[in-house]
Amino acid sequence: MAWAYSNGRDHEKAARRRAEQAQRDKAARELDRKIRENELAIARTEERIAAIHQRALVDDKLREAIRLALWAKVPGAVTGSYVKGEAVLIPPEGLPNGLTEEDLNAAILAGLCGNKTDP
Incomplete structure (x- = not known):
């Protein structure tokens, strides 16, 4: 009789451990999924930033305004x-x-x- 009781408790412990492990596995999968989503969002954001930089580098009005500002520091040049x-x-x-x-x-x-030279 004692053996049956002990064996039942062992089964309960094992079932509890399996359930806890299943919860940890589920949480790990969810964390992995969120990490992948964040990595993808970061990559998209970096692509958008690079595109903004490229557009700014070829924006003639912006280039001319900065060129004018640089010359404005030279007395009598403008x-x-x-x-x-x-x-x-x-x-x-x-x-x-x-x-x-x-x-x-x-x-x-x-x-x-924002004055950082390494985007």
């Missing part, structure tokens, strides 16, 4: 006129102080990334 109620600023050709197109691209990306 000329202008006032035509029909609108001020027009005219920077010299090229970039000031030996800056290159790569420097201009870096300035654009730094502005987009």
